[in-house]
Amino acid sequence: MFGPFERAVAGRYLRARKGERFVSVIAIFSLVGIALGVATLIIVMAVMNGFKADLMGRILGLNGDMSLFSVSRSIGNYDDLAATVRHVPGVTAATPLIEGQVLLSAGSYNTGGMVRGMTRAGLRDLHEVSDSLVAGSLDGFDGNDAIIIGVTLAERAGLSVGSRLTLISPNGAATPFGTMPRIRAYHVVAIFDAGMNDYNSSYVFLPLPAAQVYFQMPDQVTQIQVMTRDATNVQPVRAAIERAVGDSRIRVLDWTQTNNAFFGAVTVEQNVMFLILTLIVLVAAFNVISSLIMMVKDKTADIAVLRTIGASRGAIMRIFLMCGASVGVTGTVIGTVLGIVFCLNIERIRQFLQSLTGTNLFNPTVYYLEHLPEKLIWSQVVEVIVMALSLSLLATLYPSWRAARTDPVEALRHE
Structure with missing residues (x-):
C-alpha cells in the first residue's frame, strides 16, 4: 500500500528542521496524549476488572452461589435436604x-x-x-x-x-x-x-x-448454603435443585438475585469509565488533525513540486496518512506497553507511593478490599488498541485529503 517513495517523503516530513519546530512539538504532544490515553484506559479497565472479580470471588466464597430458605x-x-442438594449435578457443597x-x-x-x-x-x-x-x-x-x-x-x-x-x-x-x-x-x-x-x-x-x-x-x-462449579451459570443448577427438592415451602435464591444490583452497578460504572477515558484518546486525535493541517499548510510548496514531477494525488494522500498514522501507532504502542507494565506491578507501585507519601492510598474500610486488585483481560486490551488506532487513522483522513486536493498551479503562483 505504501511504496518506498511515500515512506521516504513521510519520514523526511516527520523529522523537524529549522523553522518547523512548532509543528513537531504539536505532533509530540499528540503522541504523548494518545500514549497516556491508551495507558490510562488499560490500567483503569484492569483495576475495575480485578475489583469486580476479587469482590465477586470473596462475596460468593463467603455467602455461596445460592442458598435454600424455608417460608x-x-x-x-436439613441433613436429608442437604444430601439431596449435593447429588444435583454441578453442586460441589451444600x-x-x-x-x-x-x-x-x-x-x-x-x-x-x-x-x-x-x-x-x-x-x-x-x-x-x-x-x-x-x-x-x-x-x-x-x-x-x-x-x-x-x-x-x-x-x-x-x-x-x-x-x-x-x-x-x-x-x-x-x-x-x-x-x-x-x-x-x-x-x-x-x-x-x-x-x-x-x-x-x-x-x-x-x-x-x-x-x-x-x-x-x-x-x-x-x-443451606450451596457452592457450584460455575458461579457464572447458576440458573440451570438452581432449576435442577428446585426439581430435586420438590417442596414449595423451600425457596432457592442464587447470587444473581441477591447481589445482582451491586454487580450490575459495577459493570455500568466500568462501561461509563471506558467511555469517559476514551475522550482522552479522542482529544489526542484532534491534536493529530491540528498538527497535520499545519504540516499541510507548511508543505504546500513541496506538495506542488511533488505533483509537478509526477506524484499522484493518491501518493500525496498516502504520504500524510503515514505521517499521522506514525504518531497514532507509536503513541498506541507506547501506551499499551506502559499500561501493561503498570498493571503487572500495580501493587508494588502502590506500596512504594504509600511509603513515599506516608498515607494509606487504598483504605480497606472504604473499598472493602485490602489490596489493589488488577485483572488484565487481553480482549479488552485489543479493543483499546483497535479503538486508538481507528481514531488516529480517522484523524488523518481530512488533512490528507486536503493535501491531495492541493492545486500545484495555485500553490506555486506566488512562490
Missing part, C-alpha cells in the same frame, strides 16, 4: 447453617455482628475462611464454647486465641419484667483474614450445635 424461616430436615445478628462485646469494645453456626466440615468447605486462618486452627471448633473471629475484630477488640468474646442477642427469654437478652461468652479458637474488611470486622463462626443452643433452634437451621 417458615427454619429448616428441620452446608446447613444458622445465621443471626448479635452484639459483639469484649471489654469496652462493642459492635454489631453476624453469627454463623456451621459444622467443622462445612467450615472447611468455606475456603475463604478455612484457608485464611492467621492464628489457631479448626481442631478446636467444636463443643459449646468455641468461636472463630476475623482479624479486624481481633485487632479492634484486643482479642487473641484463648480470649473470650461475648455475644448478646435481644431475642431472649420472656419474663415478668420483660424480655431478657441472651448473653453468652465464647473462647476464641481461631482468627481468619478473609481479605474483606466487612467480613473481618463483623462475622463470627460458631459450631452448629452451639449456635442451635444460643438461638434456641434445636435440630433446625435457617438456610
Whole structure:
C-alpha cells in the first residue's frame, strides 16, 4: 500500500528542521496524549476488572452461589435436604447453617455482628475462611464454647486465641419484667483474614450445635448454603435443585438475585469509565488533525513540486496518512506497553507511593478490599488498541485529503 517513495517523503516530513519546530512539538504532544490515553484506559479497565472479580470471588466464597430458605424461616430436615442438594449435578457443597445478628462485646469494645453456626466440615468447605486462618486452627471448633473471629475484630477488640468474646442477642427469654437478652461468652479458637474488611470486622463462626443452643433452634437451621462449579451459570443448577427438592415451602435464591444490583452497578460504572477515558484518546486525535493541517499548510510548496514531477494525488494522500498514522501507532504502542507494565506491578507501585507519601492510598474500610486488585483481560486490551488506532487513522483522513486536493498551479503562483 505504501511504496518506498511515500515512506521516504513521510519520514523526511516527520523529522523537524529549522523553522518547523512548532509543528513537531504539536505532533509530540499528540503522541504523548494518545500514549497516556491508551495507558490510562488499560490500567483503569484492569483495576475495575480485578475489583469486580476479587469482590465477586470473596462475596460468593463467603455467602455461596445460592442458598435454600424455608417460608417458615427454619429448616428441620436439613441433613436429608442437604444430601439431596449435593447429588444435583454441578453442586460441589451444600452446608446447613444458622445465621443471626448479635452484639459483639469484649471489654469496652462493642459492635454489631453476624453469627454463623456451621459444622467443622462445612467450615472447611468455606475456603475463604478455612484457608485464611492467621492464628489457631479448626481442631478446636467444636463443643459449646468455641468461636472463630476475623482479624479486624481481633485487632479492634484486643482479642487473641484463648480470649473470650461475648455475644448478646435481644431475642431472649420472656419474663415478668420483660424480655431478657441472651448473653453468652465464647473462647476464641481461631482468627481468619478473609481479605474483606466487612467480613473481618463483623462475622463470627460458631459450631452448629452451639449456635442451635444460643438461638434456641434445636435440630433446625435457617438456610443451606450451596457452592457450584460455575458461579457464572447458576440458573440451570438452581432449576435442577428446585426439581430435586420438590417442596414449595423451600425457596432457592442464587447470587444473581441477591447481589445482582451491586454487580450490575459495577459493570455500568466500568462501561461509563471506558467511555469517559476514551475522550482522552479522542482529544489526542484532534491534536493529530491540528498538527497535520499545519504540516499541510507548511508543505504546500513541496506538495506542488511533488505533483509537478509526477506524484499522484493518491501518493500525496498516502504520504500524510503515514505521517499521522506514525504518531497514532507509536503513541498506541507506547501506551499499551506502559499500561501493561503498570498493571503487572500495580501493587508494588502502590506500596512504594504509600511509603513515599506516608498515607494509606487504598483504605480497606472504604473499598472493602485490602489490596489493589488488577485483572488484565487481553480482549479488552485489543479493543483499546483497535479503538486508538481507528481514531488516529480517522484523524488523518481530512488533512490528507486536503493535501491531495492541493492545486500545484495555485500553490506555486506566488512562490
